[in-house]
Amino acid sequence: MLKCYYNIDYWDIPQLYLCPPVPGRADYIHYIADLLSNRNNGILPGGDTIKCLDIGVGANCVYPIIGINEYGWSFTGTDIDPLAIESARKIIELNPSLKGKVELRQQNDSKNIFQGIIKKEEHFDVTICNPPFHASLAEAQSGSLRKLD
Numbered sequence: 001m002l003k004c005y006y007n008i009d010y011w012d013i014p015q016l017y018l019c020p021p022v023p024g025r026a027d028y029i030h031y032i033a034d035l036l037s038n039r040n041n042g043i044l045p046g047g048d049t050i051k052c053l054d055i056g057v058g059a060n061c062v063y064p065i066i067g068i069n070e071y072g073w074s075f076t077g078t079d080i081d082p083l084a085i086e087s088a089r090k091i092i093e094l095n096p097s098l099k100g101k102v103e104l105r106q107q108n109d110s111k112n113i114f115q116g117i118i119k120k121e122e123h124f125d126v127t128i129c130n131p132p133f134h135a136s137l138a139e140a141q142s143g144s145l146r147k148l149d
Contacts, residue, residue, distance in 0.1 A: 059087035
């Protein structure tokens, strides 16, 4: 799917890392584009003047992949996990469509989201993030079962 629809030649994630449901992530990016078009006279915004901050870019780099290939937006991806940053960096480096369009930043304090990431005078048009993850398999299963009630 990533190769066919999003111009991705290389994609891999470390063992035991989550593989995101790409269609759902694409829907999220398209919803954001619709919201941004509301402040742009109904025109879908494209190009690298749209700056996106992806909190928790993860090892998969999926939001930047979709946003860049669908709209040409630029991304800053952050994560607290050094292995996730390294995996995302490799995905970016091995895909010409992503090179120079994603900046990765390591968040060194897990208690902060924006502090230490956003530079003075820097602004973003949109901030996105993955849904929350769970501390254990049991916690994840409990959350899933709760949705069925």
